[in-house]
Amino acid sequence: MDDIVRQALAKWPNVPACTGWLMLDRRGNWRMRDEAAQASGSPGEPIRHEALLGFINRNYDADECGQWFFQNGPQRVYVELGYTPWVVRLSVDANGVLALHDQAGGVFAPAAAFVDEDGGILFADCSTPARIAVLHDHDLQIFSDHATLADDSMSGEFRWNEQLVLPLQTVRRHEVATRFGFVPSPASMV
Known part of the structure; x- marks a missing residue:
């Protein structure tokens, strides 16, 4: 996990988690899912920004229940999986x-x-x-x-x-x- 993420967690420990906004598809693409994509069941738009992809990959982990997430600073963003983590x-x-x-x-x-x-x-x-x-x-x-x-x-x-x-x-x-x-x-x- 990035140091900046650890610092944000320490500063703001109680930020609510969110779900549905990020997906790892069957081909290993990270996808952003806005409200329309979530409502329609669409996989969303692929993320192409290299720095953002690196940040997601470095801060990708699972909790004790087997739910995979991206720790986006103080906010945990739970990931929809197209198949496997x-x-x-x-x-x-x-x-x-x-x-x-x-x-x-x-x-x-x-x-x-x-x-x-x-x-x-x-x-x-x-x-x-x-x-x-x-x-x-x-x-x-x-x-x-x-x-x-x-x-x-x-x-x-x-x-x-x-x-x-x-x-x-x-x-x-x-x-x-x-x-x-x-x-x-x-x-x-x-």
Whole structure:
């Protein structure tokens, strides 16, 4: 968390939280949701300002109930999640070495791989509790190049570089939040 945010929290500790105004979409884009977007169920407008995106990413965290938020100075802004709290991009370098990075640019080391009923690929890392991230759909080809899938495409294995083979486990999309302990829409809990 940024020092300026810590200072604002100390100076104004009782600023009410807000919900519905910020969304992390299925592709890892931060979106601002005004009242019209919230009323219509729209994902809102993508945030493109690099400094603001960096500020959001540095001050993004979860509370003890699994509700993800952006600490905007003294105000906690709870985040609507398009799927998971993390979205990862998969890349491969010229030497064939795979890398995963989350929407904030951090390294994501996979410990488990999942596929949902829609063909979405998810990874869990080895942190406690495990972070769960959905793979950006633009990277499905890279994933397929390093996976062996069964005929039903719901099982198989993913080869993570030369050090690890991850069995592909099935998970139902509606079970992901409960299984990995996060709240996709914190508005009802705040």
